[in-house]
Amino acid sequence: MKSDKRYGIAVLGCGTVGGGTAKILVEDNDFLKKRTNLPLFLKYIVDVKFDHAKALGLPENLYEKDFDKVLKDPEIGVVVELIGGTTLAKEFIIKALKAGKNVVTANKALLAHYGRELFAEARKNGVVIGFEASCGGGIPIIRALYDGLLANRNEALFGIVNGTCNYILTQMTQNGKTYAEALAEAQRDGLAEANPTLDVSGLDSAHKLVIMSSLAFGKYVSLQSTPVIGIDTLDLADVLAGQELGYTIKLIAMAKKYPDGRISTIVCPAFIDKKHPLAWVSGAFNAVSVYGHAVGHTMYYGRGAGASPTASAVTSDVISILSGAAEKFFNTYPIWLDNLPDADMLPYGLSEEKFYIRFNVLDKPGVLAKVTAIFAKHNISIASVVQKNEKKEEHSIPIVIITHYALEGDIADALKEISFLDELSGNTVCIRIMEEHKEKF
């Protein structure tokens, strides 16, 4: 252990995760010192108010409102940013980096927007940013990507990385709740925010996808190039219809690398085959499947949110930085957001998928013939058609079509053409079907 190292830690923001992290660092301090052989200690909890810190019983001598004092303290080696958001958090992190402090953050929105800038700033100042807690809560998925799987050319990454959405979809799937009912329940149980937009819109998952897929493929995947479809317009009828066909609905953050090197990313609700391990992930749990050319399919499962699981990831970053290991990874491998070339993204429309499509049509002879003719014209081959008996509205019946692999652009063109049919009644629903990614050995 070098004597010039600084083992003091400052936690910025004492909310749910900040409080959980401070609690572990204080209550388990003896255990952590013994386990790591590092004399680490929490020195400051920085916030504007300390109600939550007090409620958690955290010692008052740690409370500090003056961040500049923290920055000037030579004992502080790591600043843990758990403020959230992309304004104040960014400002504080840049100050900390410029002051020569290592930073640990759980802030996916910030990294997805300003990751390159922040990593470059860290490098300029000879320090490190740890961000395990930014994706998948307590699951050590970031480490798997930069360490355990590093020998792999990764081909695909599929994640269930938003616990709120997965809880809602599990309620719809397993208990037949509507989206509105399931959301209300999640809010009541503290599993969804009063304003759930960031989660249910898919944007939170997109933030995580951008971080994970950049690491996985060694190319910078931007948020702007990732289409995002949320779960907020999902109809229970489709969830149940998909289930009858052997699928489970999940909000999936998907990234694929095509043989020509192009990358496609999307966040969207997707039907997964019930035999795929991701289909088993229920409730507030998260999981990420990664497909490497050597290792094949590996999956990482655990709690994607919550004070204590996220604090576990944050603390492992703090330890890894103080041990000196994180610095080796960060300064040796050229795989971090600031030193990755831009990804060559597959333009939207060119990815090939299977689709579930549901129309409501007026119950007249010849409608199905018209619809299938339009599909044929757009080179879309149909795997199955199910015409449901139950009438949704007067004279209107739902038709569910499952396609073979088809170009997303062709599907969009066909659906546009179909939308002009007089027999169409109400909205058309189109949901991707995610097949098991083929391992190549």
Place this chain on the structure above:
Amino acid sequence: MKSDKRYGIAVLGCGTVGGGTAKILVEDNDFLKKRTNLPLFLKYIVDVKFDHAKALGLPENLYEKDFDKVLKDPEIGVVVELIGGTTLAKEFIIKALKAGKNVVTANKALLAHYGRELFAEARKNGVVIGFEASCGGGIPIIRALYDGLLANRNEALFGIVNGTCNYILTQMTQNGKTYAEALAEAQRDGLAEANPTLDVSGLDSAHKLVIMSSLAFGKYVSLQSTPVIGIDTLDLADVLAGQELGYTIKLIAMAKKYPDGRISTIVCPAFIDKKHPLAWVSGAFNAVSVYGHAVGHTMYYGRGAGASPTASAVTSDVISILSGAAEKFFNTYPIWLDNLPDADMLPYGLSEEKFYIRFNVLDKPGVLAKVTAIFAKHNISIASVVQKNEKKEEHSIPIVIITHYALEGDIADALKEISFLDELSGNTVCIRIMEEHKEKF
């Protein structure tokens, strides 16, 4: 990058995994150099014959029979031991360590028997042993334990860590094959050795359990203190009876830490609730569930064997050593086999579990009363009794009893007493039931 570092690699033993590793290091050399920014290169393949290396198309200029030459080569930084077994492999590893070479190994038997000695030797010589590939093949579970989960007091670890057994049990469960049929099939498909004893006896799983649980709990768990029950005596009838009751049979490597600090380990076939994620792991796949006090339940899933997945883990160790990160972990944390105190093991008989027990009894009135009286006498509370209609042999019917939590020793005593009953016909079967481990938050 320091100029005094040595980036040459020697692979010892060109069998399945050795060949796979050499292939990755040769064929993906440009990719690996670019991805890691390390000028690593395979310099030697050391073996007594090179048929397999030739069949794989590995360059002949790498072939070397003289290990001493390798040891004297100052360019060699890492020796990768993939010979297997506990005699020659041990000798070669000790030679390599004494010559100041870092070692990477997939050899669980060797580490389970001589891990302390080998780690101490590495430390004495200022080098590192990487052993990710020793447990769970390509799954980065060892890293999860020494890095990603390090902030946790781990409470339990349950693993499916033998692909041969899991393949056989999946065949029995899903396709109704007998043990003998499933084994023959596994042998035909190259998923089981001609002599499958090491796998089906549970011993291979025990080797892995000893390594993983020592790391997880920070105490040295010895092979000698781990009871091992294999799958080779499993009756299809029990597999199917358990399935009807909502359970799936798996060979589980279990380790638990009790609140008083005592540890219990066992490898045995166990019925798992179908809702537990480990129940989903089928075929040759492996998975390990770890329960930490902060993170709760995390699970790691992937291919537990095979040339290419295991080579992925081996190569990640090589890279991590050459980057300097592995040395930081190895020399900072006191969690390695050579610096752990002995675990205080729970004596066999004192662990509390639920059990599935099947008797065959003569079809006479009063038998069940006698059996249940014996259970009651030994403080075993019964959750359910199922008397199957089908007669197994003339006048003999199977009775299945599911117990509540009971002391293993009480169960053993009761079964012994029952074995003296005149009405008993044939063997009694007793299988543990593994309930979901309760997360503590």
